[in-house]
Amino acid sequence: MKQTHYHTCNLCEAMCGIEIEHRGDEILAIRGDKDDPFSKGHICPKAVALQDLHHDPDRLRHPVKRTADGWVPISWDEALDETARRLHNIQEVHGKDSVALYFGNPTAHNHGALFTLLPFVKALRSRQRYSATSADQLPHMLAAWQLFGHQALFPIPDVDRTDYFLIIGGNPLASNGSIMTVPDVKGRLKAIQKRGGKVVVIDPRRTETAKMADEHHFVRPGTDVYLLLAIAQVLFEELLVAPGRLDDILDGKKDMARLVANWKPEKVAETVGLPADAIRKLARDIAAAPRAAIYSRVGVTTSAHSTLSAWLVYVINILTGNLDREGGVMFTKPAFDIVALGALSGDTGSFDRYRSRVHGYPEFGGEFPVTTLADEMLTPGKGQVKAFVSHAGNPVLSCPDGQKLDQALNNLDFMVSIDFYINETTRHADIILPPTGQLEHAQFDPIFQAVAVRNVVKFTPALVAKPEGALHDWEILNGLTTRLNRLRARDRKTRLQIAATDRFVRRLGDRGLVDLGLRLGPYGTGGKVLDDLRRNGLHSLPKVAWKVLRGERKGLTLKKLLAEPHGIDLGPLEPMLPERLFTRDQRINLVPALYFRALQGLPAPKPVAPEQMLMIGRRHIRSNNSWMHNSQRLVKGKGRCNAMIHPDDAKRLAVAEGDDVVVSTPSGTITLPAWLCDDIMPGVISVPHGWGHDREGVQLGVARKVAGQSVNDIIGSSRVEAVTAMAQLNGIPVTVEPAKGAKSRKKAG
């Protein structure tokens, strides 16, 4: 029988509602859900490819173990028991920190994994924790923590009401938005223009977003910090600073004025690549706009000086009165309030409480930056990493010096991956624990609902019942946690407690946890309970949980949410300050000491030598980091793993369209076809990441054929950001040469 199921696409951050027509397990069509109050029918080509994931013959459906004869299927009990035992034994011999963990991007899109990840981390008690955070949004989190007191309290552009939207280092038309959940971003940008507002883009490439913008300015990669300092300088010099309502809770305005006083536009213009007048005009336009939102993303946070740049963007919003006002940047009020719930455990953020063994890099939020992951495995001595757990990640392709990590993973005593593909990273595992696929589990987005441009909430059940013998991510993680804790328990009482917790989690399930979170949230009825929990500590949660779940049903509950298969719109963003601040005094200090020091260490701007090529990344609407290349419908057509280069540079280097070029850094070389295009700033080349699938043992039939090269094989891990040591993935100095002889097999484009 033909059926219709409503779901939420979880491939990127936009949370588009989809309508799936299916006959049992067979998917007949995937369309946008017109009745989803948030996405209103919008989808991108990736949603349609969800069926390819669902039916993909390469997707693992049972645990596998590596043997001399290749991968063999094993039972869940065997897989979980052996994994826990080996991790435990290695920690017994080599210490807690001998096991490293890495959580990848899709972890954030899987509520079950998010709920069970912390207990698992706690069970391992290793300081060797890593995630895609340090290749992505760490600078935003650091700034949110320092300014607003909570690392997950992000100011979100109020796109639907702004008059002036300045996008720095983001390309939402390709990425569909990030730390800004905004389905149909194109439609929403057009709406800004229609109501007389302006969209302005600052990017070294005339991107898809730049092309529809009212203004686009090229910027030299890695120089945003100078541009932002100059904008702030103009605001002070021309008396355009007007924080408005927030002035009463602001500290450090005078310090800020002093700090930027020397950064006149003339001082930075040549380095940044923008005339001083254009910089002044930007500052004046931001100040003059009735409501402006200034937004920065990956191009800024994974470039040089990302700590300072991310902070300055928030500061400029504050100085111009655009923080927490309609049409500016605002705080979302999510139904499942992960921000408040996170603060319950006292965990609002941390930095540099301890340092990494090999390079002495600072911890952030309990994690080390991925720039040291391979070296912690390769460098002998006390504390060397001997075992590795990866969850929903592919660090061999996504982290700098990928080829080094590729080798390091070969030399481990044990590795386990929780993933449904045998990819460039998981091929090194001893055991792979595959969770259910995107349509086999329910979908709820505690993170992305909390950064959405409207207050929205939605829960969608799985399309199909969990296949026989399959486990969800949360069941796998909980299974490992329980086993690890059991192995460590010294007495009967502890063992009984472990069993009770395990029963609690399994009985509650991911649904129960969502229900609990909704009831405790601002639209539920559990606000008072939340206060109690805050006072009494999280350990009282299991007791409190049952009480809340059996209690009143007036506010929002999962049951009510399930009755609305298209989701519920909870209205536009609302001013939330100062109440929402997590700073001790509920005030905002514009210049926390960390930034003051960082600014003292900022090198003077210097123009780049004309022959120096700088490499940046590029995202494409039909791709998703490293893992959607096994869908024929997404990779078909012209190859996309190529080097975009300006025709002037190509001429100087004697490179023609489609020629193979060799791109090199001290870390290595890759060879890929050139795509001549004047959308890129002269002196800059752009190469996408997440390719390079033709390695031995990778079991991705379609991806292997399109293969490409991994740009992270030549992005070194020693170029780190000065404050946080996080990865620098954009603005990499490279040498570009025509490959000798051979023409590329595939034409670029």
Ligand SMILES: Nc1nc2c(c(=O)[nH]1)N[C@H]1C(S)=C(S)[C@@H](COP(=O)(O)OP(=O)(O)OC[C@H]3O[C@@H](n4cnc5c(=O)[nH]c(N)nc54)[C@H](O)[C@@H]3O)O[C@H]1N2
């Ligand atoms: N289709 C698709 N969507 C995705 C993803 C994907 O891989 N594919 N990935 C998802 C993930 S994990 C994330 S984090 C988000 C990222 O979302 P975005 O941040 O919007 O991602 P990008 O498209 O990489 O945009 C970064 C832009 O920064 C520019 N840039 C590079 N260097 C600099 C610089 O020094 N200064 C300035 N001003 N700009 C610079 C680049 O040219 C690029 O246009 O996208 C998510 N959505």
Ligand SMILES: Nc1nc2c(c(=O)[nH]1)N[C@H]1C(S)=C(S)[C@@H](COP(=O)(O)OP(=O)(O)OC[C@H]3O[C@@H](n4cnc5c(=O)[nH]c(N)nc54)[C@H](O)[C@@H]3O)O[C@H]1N2
């Ligand atoms: N040069 C360069 N490097 C970059 C970037 C860049 O712009 N340029 N961007 C960086 C950014 S922003 C990010 S976020 C990282 C991403 O880097 P990673 O998170 O390391 O890599 P992904 O490609 O997202 O890998 C996702 C893996 O998760 C698996 N997976 C998918 N869904 C699930 C699930 O529900 N459960 C489980 N258990 N597994 C699942 C997939 O099979 C795949 O193997 O890359 C970073 N690397």
Ligand code: SF4
């Ligand atoms: S923009 Fe595309 S990938 Fe992102 S949620 Fe919507 S349909 Fe899915």
Ligand SMILES: [Mo]
């Ligand atoms: Mo990301």
